[in-house]
Amino acid sequence: MITVSSLTKSRAQVRVLDDVSLEGAEGTVTALVGPSGSGKSTLLRCLNGLETFDAGQITIAGHRLAAGPHAPGLLERLRRDVGMVFQQFNLFAHLSAAENVALAPRVVLGLSASDARARGLDLLDRVGLRSFADARPATLSGGQQQRVAIARALAMRPRVMLFDEPTSALDPAMAAEVMEVIVELARAGQTMVVVTHDHGFARRAASRVVELAAGRIAREGLAGA
Numbered sequence: 022m023i024t025v026s027s028l029t030k031s032r033a034q035v036r037v038l039d040d041v042s043l044e045g046a047e048g049t050v051t052a053l054v055g056p057s058g059s060g061k062s063t064l065l066r067c068l069n070g071l072e073t074f075d076a077g078q079i080t081i082a083g084h085r086l087a088a089g090p091h092a093p094g095l096l097e098r099l100r101r102d103v104g105m106v107f108q109q110f111n112l113f114a115h116l117s118a119a120e121n122v123a124l125a126p127r128v129v130l131g132l133s134a135s136d137a138r139a140r141g142l143d144l145l146d147r148v149g150l151r152s153f154a155d156a157r158p159a160t161l162s163g164g165q166q167q168r169v170a171i172a173r174a175l176a177m178r179p180r181v182m183l184f185d186e187p188t189s190a191l192d193p194a195m196a197a198e199v200m201e202v203i204v205e206l207a208r209a210g211q212t213m214v215v216v217t218h219d220h221g222f223a224r225r226a227a228s229r230v231v232e233l234a235a236g237r238i239a240r241e242g243l244a245g246a
């Protein structure tokens with residue numbers, strides 16, 4: 022489902038990613054760990070075309086990304102199949118939880134308003150927030166907002182989900198409820214790459230743990246090993 026081959030990227034003469042190769046099989050969860058500045062976010066952003074790279078290649082969810090600029094059409098197709106959740110939830114403040122989740126299915130996939138809302142409600146149910154469907158993001162806790170953001174990313178039924186430190190802006194109780202949702206997705210067979218500092222999560226949910234250090238893969242192994 023995901024193959025990264027010899028990925029290399031420099032910024033201002035610094036090699037941010039240096040000959041990174043990894044595989045993520047369908048239905049597996051790859052945890053990406055490593056110190057600050059080691060290139061985790063950059064790698065994740067390369068995986069969904071948010072950043073370009075200088076050498077190497079990526080195949081993800083059937084799409085092939087080469088070095089250099091990506092064609093807009095490719096990015097559009099890629100984003101339907103690869104969902105991303107960030108540390109900051111970036112929900113639309115003027116839309117309810119259900120509207121946030123239903124927006125892309127309506128606008129991008131062309132679902133009717135009622136079909137999109139039904140899909141949105143199903144997903145809110147899945148993240149434990151069905152009763153908050155009509156709440157605005159500002160009235161929700163951080164953990165609830167992040168769960169809405171996860172539901173929103175799932176609304177496109179992506180083949181791969183990418184998470185960049187999804188719990189690091191949250192207190193421990195809220196982080197736990199968000200991790201629970203991610204663990205549940207893992208059990209359901211969702212292919213995912215999760216940048217995390219949470220070793221407990223890596224042990225519970227990840228199939229493989231990949232450790233980056235200064236842009237290179239320092240260690241790679243089975244979770245818990």
Ligand SMILES: Nc1ncnc2c1ncn2[C@@H]1O[C@H](COP(=O)(O)OP(=O)(O)OP(=O)(O)O)[C@@H](O)[C@H]1O
Pocket residue numbers: 032033037055056057058059060061062063064
């Ligand atoms: N917009 C940018 N311009 C220039 N350099 C950047 C930019 N963003 C990141 N970098 C540099 O690229 C390197 C990798 O950064 P990246 O954000 O991928 O690391 P990270 O592992 O995600 O770190 P963290 O754990 O702090 O999120 C770092 O040296 C960082 O300083």
Ligand SMILES: [Mg+2]
Pocket residue numbers: 061062063185
């Ligand atoms: Mg980062």
